[in-house]
Amino acid sequence: MSDFNLHSLEECLESHIPLNEYKEVKRILYGTTEDHVLNLPTAAISLAADYNFEIKAYGIPARKEEIRKPRKVRVGAIQNSIVLSTSAPIDKQREAIWEKVRIIIKAASAADVNIICMQEAWTMPFAFCTREKFPWCEFAEDAETGPTTKMLQELAKAYNMVIISSILERDTTHGDTIWNTSVVISNHGRYMGKHRKNHIPRVGDFNESTYYMEGNTGHPVFETEFGKIAVNICYGRHHPQNWMMFGLNGAEIVFNPSATVGALSEPLWGIEARNAAIANSYFTVAINRVGTEEFPNEYTSGDGQKAHRAFGPFYGSSYVAAPNGVRTPGLSRHRDGLLIAELDLNMCRQVKDFWNFPMTQRLPLYAESFQRASQLDFKPQIIREQ
């Protein structure tokens, strides 16, 4: 049976389950009995039709307050396949992806998106499965002055849009070190800063520790005109303590640009970023790429199988989760797409007031417990039968 019978989980559920039961299924699985579908302008819909990408938009309503006005923000998530062959010249590969994604950002602008985020390492194939350094390291560029950042600064300014761009970074100030980095560009086109991936996988085809180390930029929260945002890159979503520190620094939306494949992580995908939204009373935006990438040379996957050249399929399924547990449907599992969600950031404080998770988190207890557990002579708290 093909892994890809299903275009999307949500469409499958909706098409087969009778309406009265579907509402209950939807409530239990998605936190809401029905999606709040937003109308999109023709310009955005036409671009999606002309350039063959999916576009979906949902609202996640919050309670109305007496004193604070709603703090509505539209976030966009872009998932896409690469464009050219991985054996094409590096700059051509990158430009072809730029070209594709620029169109999707244009559609996002037509739909009044305020903050947009692309997938992890969006300018390149996810070539780390090969363990080859050449030519892949040539994709790395300076976070602040590199060509991708420059290109996006123009768009950010033109569209009045905050852009989160996850790239392979080359840090020439520190010995040409390579990092997995997200750059945040303000809606005025200014470079705000960067975050380097905190947790690096060594699993399956994700041989990333061969290329870059654990990030040294802490857990920055970027105070943009549209809200306080942070970026938890890919494998960091498996680490609840990583999500938590972004929350402690005040994040209202945490983006999770990722690249992950079905056999490895698909059953975990709907769980982790959503759990983070709930546990930390903020919104999360989980973004994965789509498609299968073929590499010039054969490589092995450390799983006892024969050498091969294909990596994937990446299963897309990008989605947005809210602090109250509501989540949007996912984008397609195999098509390029733009997911738009209109959030009211007031919900973050509302959920904190309701559920009290920060108030009850007992942070000093865990600071001290983690400190003890970090010691070489740590003695776990074990109780044995007397």
Add this chain to the structure above:
Amino acid sequence: MSDFNLHSLEECLESHIPLNEYKEVKRILYGTTEDHVLNLPTAAISLAADYNFEIKAYGIPARKEEIRKPRKVRVGAIQNSIVLSTSAPIDKQREAIWEKVRIIIKAASAADVNIICMQEAWTMPFAFCTREKFPWCEFAEDAETGPTTKMLQELAKAYNMVIISSILERDTTHGDTIWNTSVVISNHGRYMGKHRKNHIPRVGDFNESTYYMEGNTGHPVFETEFGKIAVNICYGRHHPQNWMMFGLNGAEIVFNPSATVGALSEPLWGIEARNAAIANSYFTVAINRVGTEEFPNEYTSGDGQKAHRAFGPFYGSSYVAAPNGVRTPGLSRHRDGLLIAELDLNMCRQVKDFWNFPMTQRLPLYAESFQRASQLDFKPQIIREQ
């Protein structure tokens, strides 16, 4: 539309979705294309039929290793409604629940269960919604020498079964303090120790901070003959750092005895304990009560609605989640039930070796970050546009 059209989410999905698509849905939502249903002995099935409770049993297979033998253990989770009216004498109410649950434990024994766990505060109605101290505090008993522990010690010994019993505890050594406590009894009938609920809710009808304080027993792991187990009581499941400390202390199975109602938490239920299993490379067992409980006096719920006497429905749906993301179907949303899962504890280390979550968790970073975030003059790491 009634909240209770659905007997179980899983049965609904299975009955409506065509088989080829169902397998993909099941894989994405439950981590496995099909459940491994275990055969049960007639004695267990007959008890379930005679006493009107659901009984389900699943295996969660692990990889075969060369050096270690499989470490198979059968865990049981009991969900149940109360028996007598909440206005009946306290000791009669308790005895009636004992009587019901003893039968279910007997069925578990017939099915070779090694470790069993009842729901939170299993000997009583979940009366904390009322904010009344009398008569509910009379349910509290000594963890080590109280009547419930004594009663269960006999069963544990007779059935060679570890029993986790969550009760309202009265600590006469410390000023008659009341606690929400889980008692662990060994399969030899010995009192091993106790754990007091670490995080106490102040939300909706869960006015528990009126009755007891945050636990002072840390994150103990009980090294039983069948594996290293811990208990994360109810609201503690919303706190990833709480789950994490049980993992750092070496837990292989963490039970989450709970009491929670549909409108409040049902969309979160399938997420949190399962995320904990994934993030910490251990098994989790999430247990919720069923039924609606009527109290003698009206009470209000702090939600602007009229005073009322009913609390519920509690939605059951108890389930087991594995470190690799696989989960069992849930028990019914409204019937008493016994869920049995046969686990191979070797999976915990296998998943750690595969995913490397402990190796990549950067504990010292978070010990220090949490320490800073605990300070009164904490300055969050905020980056503003220059």
